[in-house]
Amino acid sequence: MAQNVVEPDVTTGVRPLLSVRELRVEFATSGGVVTAVDGASFDVAAGETVALLGESGSGKSVTAQALLGIVPKPAGRVTGGSVSYDGRDLLAAGTAKSLRGREIAMVFQDPLSSLNPVFRVGTQIGEMFRRHRGASRKQARAEALELMKRVGIPAASKRLDDYPHQFSGGMRQRVMIAMALALSPKLLIADEPTTALDVTVQAQIMDLLTRLQAEEGMSLVLITHDLGVVADVADRVVLMYAGRVVETGPLREVYEHSAHPYTSGLMASVPVLDGPRDRLTPIQGAPPDLLALPAGCSFNPRCQYADSLCTTTQPNLTQLPTRPSTHQAACHHPKGAPTHAR
Template sequence: MTDTPLLSVRDLAVRFRTGAGQVRAVDGVSFDVRRGETLAVLGESGSGKSVTAQAIMGILPRPAGEVVAGSIVYDGRDLLAEDPNRVRKLRGDEIAMVFQDPLSSLNPVFRVGWQIGEMFRRHRGASRRDARAAAVELMERVGIPAARRRVDDFPHQFSGGMRQRIMIAMALALKPRLLIADEPTTALDVTVQAQIMRLLADLRREEGMALVLITHDLGVVADVADRALLMYAGRAVETGDIREVYDHAAHPYTRGLMASIPDLDAPRERLTPVRGAPPNLLDLPSGCSFHPRCPHATDRCSVDDPVLRPIDGRPEEHRSACHYAEEVLAGEREPV
């Protein structure tokens, strides 16, 4: 890895115009993705994870969605200032994305081999025969049994896990340097989830590409990610080395999510969910957006919006957007 990030996002803000007002879907998020590393972007539904990925890919739904501030620099080029035709060429060639629902992302009327091969026909000018051969090779690589026979099957003839593998094969077709996987294990059983995570980790290592894993499930990325970024209400609330964040969570939101993960090795006990619900992005609370749900909140939290900052006594890269991060980490902050 070099010190220069492959992807650098700074102060990204995304708004959606609706009949009820303007939704602040992403509100000043900054992070880096280094070459060859895996960044896990974590948080509940509605926290801004997928919208951040869509902004990076340049596929925000228009005209409602718009990047209103910030920069997205990929390999030294600001994608927001780049010529749209060049950005389109980067998608697929260098930046690829695996979407959340493979059944809706795959075209039901075309055979999967034709859909995978389209990447080679469109971007590389390959013949139909060569594109089909490349599709078979990719299907074999992502672990689809009998790929030479199944290359002519339709999406509905595959299980959910196999369809996700097909989506990964399509994303890998042109050997991207950055792969974004948006909730790649949603609706899959735990065994298949583990298989998909191992597949992504193995492919990332073999190809040397950077990987951004977006998920609400902290458990599925614990063993595959290098760093973690926790998002809440469109903002980054905690970030750092994934083991550091998991072992020394310093934001009440992160701690709440960790407490809701089942531990099969621990004695049977009730899970502790994060109380309440995420805020309405049309009408965010004043101060810290998490304070209405936070067990440690004080009057200061409802007025003073905390910034993402280093935590005393922890590595510089470990940051938390909580006024009381040190006390929460030390267990000195009692619930109120």
């Protein structure tokens, strides 16, 4: 495995809290080897919110699993790249496991399947304190109660002894957030935390996450396919397609001046409530079969600007010449580049 050598960020001179370089994750299937993450690279600074965006199957969740050392085995394994967290090699044996919960925590997509149905929620939250801090049952229960209050669960003292199925979807997600925050981690990974929730509850959960992030001073990696969810909370975005990073940069820069046709397509498919009522333009086609990726750029079968270069040569993630140094795209003809003719 490659050694982690993390240089300070060129724009700030500060070493990032999390640095991912050329991460590669593969799964052995009956049909062959699937490369779910293919050379992903990005950084997360202390206190920063970075959103991993893309359609289902783009490699977002597998990337998060690799960071935590929970890629499903024996089928899945990290086959390349490096991941550094606060100067420590997360891919080294035992490192990620030793940091889970204490310094890196995760909120999973489906709280009902993530919570144990046979244990009361207060017991499950309190277990974090008993296992990691040696707290007594009474101490753990008191800590669990305070956390439930902090994440906004009404009548928390009466709900400590309820089971997960007795909570609504939004309240279950608050329980998951309470568990994740129990040991005051420096980095929180939230994997589709608002999926299957209605718009009002989505907003409440995002407000909760951003408030708690500010209070704790932690970094947040937010995984989602919904560009609208992160529009007001992310500092930077990383767009993934077919396991590869295709565009990354400051949120406003990417949203207002998207360079990759995939990013532009995602933006065009998002409804804008306070804008003109234009017909939404979906991206034609579907994400590729990872067992039979097209030659060249993986997006070329769906791209209206693809030419012979796009169908033969895979583009690298490079700095856009007319954009800030932190805005990069993996496209032979990025929008806004001097050579791009539309």
